[in-house]
Amino acid sequence: MQKLHLVMGGRVKDPRSLEFADLDALDLVGVYPDYASAEDAWRSSAQRTVDDAEMKYVIVHLHRLLQPDQSDA
Numbered sequence: 001m002q003k004l005h006l007v008m009g010g011r012v013k014d015p016r017s018l019e020f021a022d023l024d025a026l027d028l029v030g031v032y033p034d035y036a037s038a039e040d041a042w043r044s045s046a047q048r049t050v051d052d053a054e055m056k057y058v059i060v061h062l063h064r065l066l067q068p069d070q071s072d073a
Contacts, residue, residue: 003033003061003063004031004032004033004063004066005031005032005063006032006038006059007038007057009045009058012054015054018056031062042057045057
């Protein structure tokens with residue numbers, strides 16, 4: 001099974017949450033074939049906005065959404 005990961009980010013309503021303020025303004029960084037490359041992309045994007053507490057980037061495990069019955073092994 002291919003383990004796809006989405007890296008995305010944007011301005012959040014509250015820095016302690018993951019509720020994005022404007023879905024139309026989300027930064028869709030990309031889809032990556034493994035966690036390591038997704039983490040590199042996430043780290044690069046997050047470091048660019050490190051001084052802005054309302055900007056947050058996340059890694060979404062797409063393979064878990066596409067095939068929830070499969071184990072992560």
